[in-house]
Amino acid sequence: MINRILLLAAVLQASWLLYVQTLPAPPASLPAVSLDAIEPATAEEIRVIQEGFQGTPIEWLQLAGIYRTWGLLPESAYCYAQISREDLQPNDWYYLGITLSRMGRLTEAAPMYKEAISRGSSLAPHCWLMLGRDALRAEEPEKAEAFLKEAGNLPAAVIMLTRLLMHEGRSGEAVPLLQSLLEEYPNSLSGHQKLAWAHEQLGQLDKSYEHELRTLRSFDRFSPHGVDQEDDNDRMKLLGVARLVTESQAAAELNDQGRAIDLLTQALDSSWIERFALQLGQIQLASGDAAAAQETALRCIESDGASAESLLLLGQAQFTAGDTSAAQQSWERASELPASRDVAANMRAFELLAKLHESEGNEQLATWHSALASWQRGRLLFRQNDLTTALKEFEDAVEGLPQHENALFMLGEVRFALDDVEGAVGAWKTCLQHHPNCGRALQRLEQVARSQ
Amino acid sequence: MKGSRIVFVLLLLLNGALAVVNFLPQPEVTIPTLDDGIPEVSSSNRITWVKEDVTRGAVRPRICHVQILDFDGDGNAEIVACDAVRNAVVVCRRSGSGEWTEELLAENLKTPAHATVTDIDADGDSDIVVAILGDPLPSDELVGQVILLRNSDGRYEQEVLLDDVRRVADVQPGDLDGDGDIDLAVAVFGYARGEIIWLENNTGEFRDHQILSRPGVIHVPVRDFDGDGDLDLVTVVSQDEEEVWGMENDGKGNFVARQLYFTHNFDVGSGGLSACDLDGDGDSDLLLPWGDNLEYGHGWPQPYHGCVWLENTGDWKFTVRRIAQLGGTYAADTADFDGDGHLDVVLVSMSNNFVNPDNPSVVWLRNDGKQNFETWRVDHRPVELITVASGDLDGDDRPDIVAGGFHIPMSGLDGCRRLTVWLNHSAEDADD
Numbered sequence: 001m002i003n004r005i006l007l008l009a010a011v012l013q014a015s016w017l018l019y020v021q022t023l024p025a026p027p028a029s030l031p032a033v034s035l036d037a038i039e040p041a042t043a044e045e046i047r048v049i050q051e052g053f054q055g056t057p058i059e060w061l062q063l064a065g066i067y068r069t070w071g072l073l074p075e076s077a078y079c080y081a082q083i084s085r086e087d088l089q090p091n092d093w094y095y096l097g098i099t100l101s102r103m104g105r106l107t108e109a110a111p112m113y114k115e116a117i118s119r120g121s122s123l124a125p126h127c128w129l130m131l132g133r134d135a136l137r138a139e140e141p142e143k144a145e146a147f148l149k150e151a152g153n154l155p156a157a158v159i160m161l162t163r164l165l166m167h168e169g170r171s172g173e174a175v176p177l178l179q180s181l182l183e184e185y186p187n188s189l190s191g192h193q194k195l196a197w198a199h200e201q202l203g204q205l206d207k208s209y210e211h212e213l214r215t216l217r218s219f220d221r222f223s224p225h226g227v228d229q230e231d232d233n234d235r236m237k238l239l240g241v242a243r244l245v246t247e248s249q250a251a252a253e254l255n256d257q258g259r260a261i262d263l264l265t266q267a268l269d270s271s272w273i274e275r276f277a278l279q280l281g282q283i284q285l286a287s288g289d290a291a292a293a294q295e296t297a298l299r300c301i302e303s304d305g306a307s308a309e310s311l312l313l314l315g316q317a318q319f320t321a322g323d324t325s326a327a328q329q330s331w332e333r334a335s336e337l338p339a340s341r342d343v344a345a346n347m348r349a350f351e352l353l354a355k356l357h358e359s360e361g362n363e364q365l366a367t368w369h370s371a372l373a374s375w376q377r378g379r380l381l382f383r384q385n386d387l388t389t390a391l392k393e394f395e396d397a398v399e400g401l402p403q404h405e406n407a408l409f410m411l412g413e414v415r416f417a418l419d420d421v422e423g424a425v426g427a428w429k430t431c432l433q434h435h436p437n438c439g440r441a442l443q444r445l446e447q448v449a450r451s452q
Numbered sequence: 453m454k455g456s457r458i459v460f461v462l463l464l465l466l467n468g469a470l471a472v473v474n475f476l477p478q479p480e481v482t483i484p485t486l487d488d489g490i491p492e493v494s495s496s497n498r499i500t501w502v503k504e505d506v507t508r509g510a511v512r513p514r515i516c517h518v519q520i521l522d523f524d525g526d527g528n529a530e531i532v533a534c535d536a537v538r539n540a541v542v543v544c545r546r547s548g549s550g551e552w553t554e555e556l557l558a559e560n561l562k563t564p565a566h567a568t569v570t571d572i573d574a575d576g577d578s579d580i581v582v583a584i585l586g587d588p589l590p591s592d593e594l595v596g597q598v599i600l601l602r603n604s605d606g607r608y609e610q611e612v613l614l615d616d617v618r619r620v621a622d623v624q625p626g627d628l629d630g631d632g633d634i635d636l637a638v639a640v641f642g643y644a645r646g647e648i649i650w651l652e653n654n655t656g657e658f659r660d661h662q663i664l665s666r667p668g669v670i671h672v673p674v675r676d677f678d679g680d681g682d683l684d685l686v687t688v689v690s691q692d693e694e695e696v697w698g699m700e701n702d703g704k705g706n707f708v709a710r711q712l713y714f715t716h717n718f719d720v721g722s723g724g725l726s727a728c729d730l731d732g733d734g735d736s737d738l739l740l741p742w743g744d745n746l747e748y749g750h751g752w753p754q755p756y757h758g759c760v761w762l763e764n765t766g767d768w769k770f771t772v773r774r775i776a777q778l779g780g781t782y783a784a785d786t787a788d789f790d791g792d793g794h795l796d797v798v799l800v801s802m803s804n805n806f807v808n809p810d811n812p813s814v815v816w817l818r819n820d821g822k823q824n825f826e827t828w829r830v831d832h833r834p835v836e837l838i839t840v841a842s843g844d845l846d847g848d849d850r851p852d853i854v855a856g857g858f859h860i861p862m863s864g865l866d867g868c869r870r871l872t873v874w875l876n877h878s879a880e881d882a883d884d
Contacts, residue, residue: 014467037863104752305537343593439660
């Protein structure tokens with residue numbers, strides 16, 4: 001009897017254990033992740049996501065993307081490894097490849113891209129681009145060329161391919177590719193730039209020079225990085241400082257300035273970035289809090305050094321607070337520092353100074369600053385390839401500043417771009433009369449003489 | 453029967469044990485440290501490096517350039533640094549007791565990238581020519597300048613020699629047209645567009661001449677690279693082009709540009725270019741650090757990061773060899789650190805995998821005299837180092853190291869310091 005009971009117990013237990021084996025394995029644990037290299041607000045939000053982690057495939061994918069965007073690449077690879085092949089969508093294979101590529105594990109990345117392609121990923125051209133890029137990183141130009149050609153008309157692939165061809169002395173093959181690119185993207189800076197170099201290599205210096213000049217009015221730039229960088233940018237807006245800034249912008253657009261200010265303040269408390277601080281200052285100004293805007297501007301100056309943008313903000317705050325003299329000094333300082341983050345800052349400084357002097361009856365100073373504002377506006381319009389409007393601005397600038405070196409030089413530039421060669425030569429010669437050491441004006445005149 | 457019971461009991465115990473094991477909590481999985489392809493770097497027993505912080509500074513420092521030289525001609529070496537937070541050029545002095553003091557030389561310089569000490573006006577004192585980036589972050593705007601700090605009885609008066617150009621990363625002096633005065637070679641890094649310009653000195657007025665139009669030119673060393681008696685230029689073109697160019701001078705300031713080297717690998721991330729005679733054969737070679745891949749806002753050490761030596765073999769030919777591997781390498785300098793008569797190299801890293809505390813931020817490469825290099829660790833902290841220089845700071849005739857830190861925006865890493873010195877003590881001294 002006892003034997004039968006023991007036997008039954010053993011059989012039941014064995015059956016139970018067999019059953020347990022058929023159950024799905026418990027989810028793998030999250031890896032131990034160090035978030036030390038990530039700014040605090042983002043790190044905290046990642047921790048919250050980790051704490052709520054249940055181990056579903058979607059969550060593994062979410063974390064894989066987060067880790068990749070913030071440079072936790074082994075962790076990202078680990079997350080992908082927890083997902084079965086069946087749960088990976090075609091595009092997921094691409095992003096797994098990106099994780100491996102960024103780690104420098106190029107031979108492991110390649111099959112991921114090929115898997116994405118074979119599964120019909122909508123990112124197939126980008127997969128070929130990445131295969132080509134990684135082949136270049138591995139110094140395998142033949143493979144790279146083949147892969148990049150498979151990417152078709154993807155602009156980043158064309159640019160990479162033409163770079164390869166030119167490095168191998170095959171600029172003749174690069175030229176038609178670039179010309180084709182420019183038909184579709186006539187303002188492509190990379191396209192004009194590469195074409196200038198290709199013509200230069202072929203000894204076609206006039207054509208090279210033409211495209212070189214065109215780059216000055218081009219701003220589309222194709223990065224060799226493709227959708228993965230866009231993916232990063234989109235994801236960054238969902239967490240941490242970038243999320244706070246994005247939400248702040250949304251609040252500001254809805255005129256909820258209080259919330260916009262709160263969110264930006266939180267962002268800056270986590271990670272001080274000057275351009276976000278300047279945004280905060282502008283919202284503070286718009287909300288009527290000139291004192292806070294002034295404080296923000298001063299903090300920018302202390303933290304990052306004076307800039308045209310921070311001095312412009314400071315002046316605006318001072319003016320709003322009624323301190324006209326201080327505002328004038330700030331704007332004058334702003335006009336002396338070339339603007340970089342907000343390229344229109346110098347123009348606005350001159351406009352504000354012109355208005356200020358006009359209101360005070362200083363006609364001469366008002367005219368002078370107005371001419372300087374025209375000069376800055378002309379530069380902005382020129383780079384946007386709005387040549388006709390730029391021409392008017394430079395003419396106004398030169399009328400008010402007849403000896404201004406850059407205004408005269410740029411007047412020549414825009415006339416030349418409008419095929420008014422005689423007018424361009426006149427402007428450059430005038431420039432040299434006042435500034436005989438303006439080498440670039442000399443260079444332009446020499447080029448014109450060579451081509452005629 | 454008894455035996456059967458024993459078997460049954462054992463089976464039950466075994467089953468019970470298996471059941472317990474199945475339901476034990478899973479141990480935490482630890483990610484192994486990434487095998488970043490960089491061999492572990494140990495410290496040499498030839499040199500002991502004693503670290504010193506050089507004056508307190510910003511929480512998020514941005515030092516763009518350091519150099520060691522006898523700035524004030526008193527026989528002691530000082531550190532001259534470009535500070536992009538203070539927007540200033542400063543000089544740091546070390547007293548005999550090891551105290552550091554700092555003096556402001558000039559301010560209101562928007563992101564100074566490189567300060568070059570030279571007597572530009574030949575009046576017997578040291579002026580400073582400063583390359584102005586205008587913005588430490590990627591920008592293609594016309595914010596660059598070259599500013600002369602003219603020495604006027606020990607005070608520096610600022611004069612703009614070049615503006616309305618893109619970000620300027622370097623300016624170097626030399627009599628480029630052979631007329632007896634000091635001209636200037638300028639590297640306009642820009643971002644998507646850049647150029648090499650030389651400024652012709654016309655009795656104190658400077659005329660600009662463009663030599664090469666390429667983006668991302670970082671440094672422009674001036675040397676007689678072809679041994680024909682005049683001064684030539686070389687530069688590195690970064691920004692995914694990754695080429696080294698030479699500009700051959702005819703002695704009168706007419707330059708012919710030629711590509712000396714390129715790599716298909718657009719991702720190497722050239723960090724600069726410096727000239728040195730690494731093999732001691734009397735000509736000028738080049739050192740090219742690779743490791744700037746901050747396109748994503750975070751770097752990752754790649755297997756090809758480190759330092760490349762371009763050996764000058766004459767007639768504008770260079771043989772290229774990688775001499776070290778170090779993730780995120782950003783800058784290099786040379787000195788005979790171990791006093792064996794051969795030129796060694798120091799490298800610093802901007803973006804190694806610093807979450808792993810074993811990964812170094814500073815290494816030195818010991819030259820065995822035949823240009824075989826062993827990599828030795830100097831330190832793993834501070835991190836985010838962007839510039840390095842070597843020279844004797846404590847008067848013991850042994851070259852020391854100074855490095856400047858540059859905080860990466862949005863980085864949460866702790867351990868970025870403004871200016872750090874490592875004093876070179878031999879192993880015997882360390883035992884004292």
